[in-house]
Structures are given as C-alpha cells and as structure tokens.
Amino acid sequence: MAAIEMLPRLRERYRLDFVIVNGENAAGGFGITEQILEELLDAGADVVTTGNHVWDQREALVFIERYDQLLRPLNFPPGTPGKGCGLFKARNGQEVLVINAMGRVFMNDLDCPFRAVDSELEACGLARGADAIFLDFHAEATSEKEAMGHFIDGRASCMVGTHTHVPTADHQILDGGTAYISDAGMCGDYNSVLGMEKEEPISRFLSRIPSSRFGPARGEATVCGVALETDDATGLARRFAPVRLGGRLARAEPEFWLSE
Amino acid sequence: MAAIEMLPRLRERYRLDFVIVNGENAAGGFGITEQILEELLDAGADVVTTGNHVWDQREALVFIERYDQLLRPLNFPPGTPGKGCGLFKARNGQEVLVINAMGRVFMNDLDCPFRAVDSELEACGLARGADAIFLDFHAEATSEKEAMGHFIDGRASCMVGTHTHVPTADHQILDGGTAYISDAGMCGDYNSVLGMEKEEPISRFLSRIPSSRFGPARGEATVCGVALETDDATGLARRFAPVRLGGRLARAEPEFWLSE
Amino acid sequence: MAAIEMLPRLRERYRLDFVIVNGENAAGGFGITEQILEELLDAGADVVTTGNHVWDQREALVFIERYDQLLRPLNFPPGTPGKGCGLFKARNGQEVLVINAMGRVFMNDLDCPFRAVDSELEACGLARGADAIFLDFHAEATSEKEAMGHFIDGRASCMVGTHTHVPTADHQILDGGTAYISDAGMCGDYNSVLGMEKEEPISRFLSRIPSSRFGPARGEATVCGVALETDDATGLARRFAPVRLGGRLARAEPEFWLSE
Amino acid sequence: MAAIEMLPRLRERYRLDFVIVNGENAAGGFGITEQILEELLDAGADVVTTGNHVWDQREALVFIERYDQLLRPLNFPPGTPGKGCGLFKARNGQEVLVINAMGRVFMNDLDCPFRAVDSELEACGLARGADAIFLDFHAEATSEKEAMGHFIDGRASCMVGTHTHVPTADHQILDGGTAYISDAGMCGDYNSVLGMEKEEPISRFLSRIPSSRFGPARGEATVCGVALETDDATGLARRFAPVRLGGRLARAEPEFWLSE
C-alpha cells in the first residue's frame, strides 16, 4: 500500500512528530485487517482512523479492542467495539487528542456527530489536557463538513474531512485558529473510480447490474494528506498545507518545512 | 457578484476564447434572474450552466427560452423548458459544444445522465462538428463524477464537476485526453457553509429546526474555476489548471498562460 | 377537519377512555396551529402526536411549551421545544404513557429512536407507573416499523405507525402482547396523493418542477385509526382492530365494542 | 413457499382466469431461481413480476431470456436482460397486458417510471389490443404509488403496489375505473421483519453492525394478494378486494366470488 511504503520517508523528510492515517479502505478497498494495521503502525502511523467501511473485515470488530491506536467513528451506537477518540503522546512529548467522527448527510443513520464531538472537546480541550486536537470527520456532504469545521473553530487544532477519496483545495486556517480542509483525498491511483478499477463502476452506473467485483486500481498511487504545524502555547494551527506526492495529481508539499 | 466583477479582467489577462460560468446560485444563492444572466453575459460569459437550483427563481422557466446561452441539465424530463446543450462560436472562431448534465446519486430522480451525455457526443463529436466539447456535470458523489469523466474520456475536451461548492485538487488530463476535475468550487466567500453565512446552517445541523433564512456570506470572495487549452487538431486537452483568485483559498493560476 | 367533526360521535359510540390523534398535517397538510390543537382537544383528543411536519407552522415551536397534550418526536435533538412523551390520565382513571418517536430510514437525521423509546420504557413501564403504554412511531420504512414493534413487544400496550398516510392491513397482537399496525393511515380524502389534490403531485413526478402549491383534496374524508382494548392487570393488548369510516375506503369497525 | 402451496387451491376456489405473482423474494428472500420460477408456473402463476431484488440470484440474468412469463421492471436501463411487460393469454381467452415498473423515491436510480408506463399504455391500450391491463408498481413511497395510480386511472384495469411487504387497506376503484391498492403485501410469516427472522434486523437497527445473515421467518405464512374482476367490454375494474389467508393477519376474501 502506497501509504505504508511512503510513510518512513515522509516522517524523516518532514521530521514529523505525529502521524494520522485513515485506514478504512486499507484492505484492498474494504476495511482493515490486523496485519495491515500492524504494518501501518510499523511504518510510522501513530493513530489510524476509519469510517463507514471500518467493519468490512469482520475481524476488526475483535482486534480493535486490543489497539488503542485504531479509532472508529465516535458517534457509532453505545456498545460498539473500540473507541472514537484517544489521547496520544507525540514524539515531541505533546499530548494529542485525536477524534474520529462520522457525518450523517447521505451516510448511515447515526447519532449527532456535532454533539458527540462537542462533548469530547468539553471533556478535554486545548490547554486543558491536550496540546493539540485533531478531528477526522468522515462525511460526504461539504455542507456538513464546513459546518463542523466552523463548529469546532478555535477549539481544535485541525479538522480534516475524509470519505470522498478526492482531495479538496479549500485548505485554510479558519478565523478561530483551526486548520480546515473538506477532504484529504485518498492514497491510491487516481486513474480510477475512488481508487478502484474504473470499468466495473462505470458499467454499474450504466446497467445498474453488478457484473464483477470491485478491485483496486493498480497504477501509481498519489499519497494525499495534509501537513499541520501547531502553536505550542495555544495548540491552534500555525501552518497548514496539502501534501500530494506521486502518481497523477499535481504535486504539493509543505514548503514551510523544506525551507527550514 | 464576484464572478461578474472579475470576468472582464480575467478575459483580458488570460486572453480567453471562451468562458463558461455555472450560475445556479447567482441570485443570492438561489437560482438566477434574467438581470443577473444579462450581467454575466455582459461581463464576458459565453455560456451559463446550471444545476438543481436552476428554477429557484421561477422566472427562469420563462426567460430560459429566450437565451441559447443559458443551459439547464440535459437529463431533465422531456418537455422541460430550455436546453441542456448547445453549440457556440468561440472568439477564435471554433465551435464549442457545451453540455450540462446532472448526477443522480444523492440528487434528484432523473433519467440516466450517462446515456444522455453519450447521445449528445454521438450526435456531435470532436472533429465531427465540434472543435471542443465541455461538460459541466453537476453532481454530488465523487464516484459518479469520476465514472462520468472516464466514460467520456477521449470523446470530450473537458469535464468539470460542480455542485459541492468546494474546489477539488484532482485536476488531471485523463489517459484518453479529456481534462477532468471533480469540482470547480464556487465563486464566493469560503468563510461560510457553501457560500452562505455559517450561523444558520450550523444551527440547523444541531437543532434540525430552521430559525432564519440562509443569506450569502459577505466576506471577500474567491473566484474558483479552471483554465483549459485544447489541441486545435484533436480538440482534446493540452493544458489544464485550476484558477483560485482572491479571498481565503490558496491562490492558483494557469502559469502556462502567464509565461507566454 | 374530518377528525374534529367525527371525534365526539366516536367517543360516544365506542365509549372511549382515551383518544390519541396524530396532528402533524392538521393545518391544511402542513403542521398544526394552536387553534386547531384547541379544536382537536375540544373534540375529544386526549393527546396529539406529530412527526416530521410538526414545525411547518412555526408558532408550534412556541405554543407546544404550553400544552402537555401536544407531543413532538422524542428523539429530536436535546433542547428542542416541547416533549416526546407524557403520562396522561384516562377517563377511566388509568395512567396512560404516550410516546411519540420518529424513524430514520428515508427520514431526517435524528438520534436513535430505538434507544430513545427503550429509555422511556425503562423509566416507566407497564405495571410500573403506567396502566397502558402507547407508541406513535412516525416512520417511512416498514422494516424499521416492524423492528420497533418487535423491539417493544411485551413492554407496551400498542405501537401504531404513522407517516405514509395509508392504512395497512397488518394489525395484529404480537407474541408478547403488544398490539401492532404498520400504519394507521390518515384522516382525509383518499382520492388524492397523501391527502392533497392529485394534479400537482402527479405533475411534479413527471416534470420535476413545482407549478403550484399543494392543496388538500376536498372530497369526503375517510377517518382512519385503530381501536385498542387493554388488559387492566397487565396493560397489554386484549383486542385490537382497525377503524375506517366514511369516504372511499372499505369500512372497518371494532365489532367487539358494538356487540357488547 | 406459501404461494406455491396455496395457488392450485386458490385457482380452483375462485375459478381464476389469470394469476400474477411477484417473485422477487421467492428464493429465501433474495431473488428467484429457475427452479422456483418453474414451481410457481406449475402451481398456476401465469406471470411472475419482480423488483429491486430481481438479480439477487445471478442466474436470473440468464434464464429470464427464456421465460416470457418472468418480468423485470420496465424502466431498467436499455440493454437489461428480460422484458418489463408482455401480452398474455388468460384461460378465458382474453389478452392481458402485464407491466412491471419500479419507483424511484427512496429506491434505485432509474429512468422515469411514469413515462415508461405511459409509453406502454399508448402502444397497447384497453380495447386497443388488451382486454385487461395490470401494473405491478414496485415502489417504496406511498406518494409515488398514489400518483402512479391516478396517472393511469382509466387506462388500465388495475395497479397493485409491491415492495413494502405489508398489505395496505386502501384498495379502491378510482374514479376512472382503475382498481388500486398501495401494496399487496407479501406471502410469508408476519411475525417477522419483512418476512425475515426478526432478531438480526432488530440487532442491526440498534448496533449498525451485521452479526449474522438474514433468514426467512418460519412461522405460518399469510398469503396476501388481491382479487380483481374486469368488465369484458371496457377492461376496467368491476370488483376488487384484498385476499389474506392463513397466518397472523386478519382473514380477507373476495366475498363476491364465493356467493356466486
């Protein structure tokens, strides 16, 4: 997997203190296995977030209980295996609160993600237990994503949207100091439909009949993500930039780290 | 409106031969009036495309019949006022086929956009009636947008997705020569929810109750779009780049036009 | 309104101890006004339940605080005006717990109705505070309705589904003793689309364009509902039958009350 | 399967000239096999209609081409195997046009069912090629079903809705002479969720996690359907009544046939 191969180099190149990877499609597009989780952690991920595909590999319902570093959406029903947020120690010694929540618009029927996130931010805030706070908001609609960004603006270091598999170009630091991007995109081949070989998805749109299984596209991957630097005093965002390396998309790097 | 103010300067700065604007939210976020359409055309738009909000101002049902330059989605039901595509003369004398279609995933119940677009491309193809072909695919889901892009790859100059109001960073020229971007984004204030003041949308997500009307956010606008250069012989894409000017988003310009 | 005219006669004819009316479309199809609520209460309703249309008349957001007898769905967000359940005294002196909840499948994004209802049933159960318990589950999908029925079977006297505006013929007493019907239907003219004049809805399905407002169909109404008799000792259902009177639908009456 | 066992007796008891069965869930809840289709035809079905589950058993994509009596929704994409309507000879010698169409509200993305049905009715109408015309409209929303009923009122003998698996009690002959019911219900055990054992569906609503497969409920089935008598001269409906036999639902029979 592209992210696994690239991570060690990226950690070194950018001297990263903390790395978060969304792994909901890590197993050939469908969920995550324990082995892949181990590989991601070995490659340098500190936390692996997920989304609607988290249980595609049913073993995840079991092994998630053994890995604090694996999160599933916070607003899943009470009693769901695993946890939706956690406090983690970064390499620089800072405490990082990572929250994984899921949107409802055009998605599953879940309890309110706004209230769920709010409740975590009340329990552990910037300069009140956490040196940095990161939200992976796994959602479809840009309206819900932007609303969530503004909802937590000033209370978290960063919100990164996921789920559409396409990076957006609206990265910005909101007025309250929270870095925001609607979608980080996927790590995969962008000559595809959502990272999967394009023939079968196109065929289904035309015929409404599945004719074969979805398989991951095998072209060169683009590793997509964001680079964030937080203020040590406030925990808010100082610098924020997209990362897009390899494959077909326009290259993007956090220049501010390279020039130093 | 930001696009209207900026267009004359952009036409000159980039020496544009043909300009397409999506105007479905031109009237304060809801549809388009005849007056605004006139202003857009005066400012230099050659064609104005739309989407699900096209009839928000009901007068559009009437005046669309008088303006060839105003398109509504092609796959609206037979009998719908207006047209979904047209052949237009560019300033350089080329014939440009512009198609406006709408997706179905998480959208309205419409007839198949793939078949509708296919039928237009069969009737008038590159080097068979059109020097360039442009599709505004107004859709929500990235899966449907990417599938459409690949579906017309090699048969059109460019597909630009619209509707999410957020620009994507996946602009590329597909293998067959068709320029593609999942979403062009909106022209408006990105300190907002979809261009609207953020308080009311946030409040509705939390309370599920409308408490006031949506109003457009009044901060500085970012004009978002794409720049396309086609090959005179084939009509396929030669160069393709995002444009983001003003406001809060990271500036992007088609360097290839400025350096010449 | 048909229900208002008919209620006094029905109370007398069947010697009813307690009457519940869903009033979400009482105001010409859209919500409920204080005046109509008063009329319903005067006509003999003990409790008025609602659903997704509850706030169509915005005054309801205010006056609901003054009427214990008006319920809105229980699983609306915390902070929503009004209440989702209440304990009411029947004419025979019994305490009746009435719960109003709303489904999520094909409906609004709300918190889990199963957990919300469960929590009320835990707080006040049959023979533990309530002599009878009635749930109006306002939902679209028969899957969610049937699942809710079985979920509360043995813990409530009755679940009546609402929202589709069409009575179902699946009334039964479930194995645990809870009376169940997927939908009670509406009180209105069944020569219509959901009680509204049929021309505009048909036109919208064909054209996808609103051409006029919806207005209620004015033909003779069928009053639709159910008749329930509970066991004084257990609070569970003893007899359960549909009621359909007047208008175009096949007449149905609770024979067991008339023969006594 | 309940319908297969019951059909021969029903054909005789009511002296039926023509029998239509919806078989989309005939194979343990998921689609239909060739063997089950054969059994249905042997048991006395003249035509078997389907719906969104038609291809659950993939063999149906192949064998449907060999059976004129098996219909899939008319408004599936062009090129879909099988047909959406057909003209069949009844035992009394009359020509019966049977149409199977599928709704779009809360269902799949398909082309307009209203236009598709209209086109068939234009091609072959009552007293213009067909002695009777029957539409199985497989749809979720009562709004779309009622709109379709009125849309074809006077042009078909009967529209029966299917898909919710719950019979409705709104059977009537519309003003133009077309018999109408929103849903015929299923043939199966009504101590269930849509005919499936109830534990797993309830569990999924609560946990949002599949924990086992759906299996059909094994209690006594109720055979649900409708009885229609058409006018020989006009092809319109003369008498129309629900049929519900066996199992947990209130028994219903077409009295008009028994008293003769």
Ligand SMILES: [Fe+2]
């Ligand atoms: Fe994903």
Ligand SMILES: [Fe+2]
């Ligand atoms: Fe996802």
Ligand SMILES: [Fe+2]
């Ligand atoms: Fe828009």
Ligand SMILES: [Fe+2]
């Ligand atoms: Fe739109």
Ligand SMILES: [Fe+2]
């Ligand atoms: Fe209603």
Ligand SMILES: [Fe+2]
């Ligand atoms: Fe409703």
Ligand SMILES: [Fe+2]
């Ligand atoms: Fe179905």
Ligand SMILES: [Fe+2]
């Ligand atoms: Fe079915």
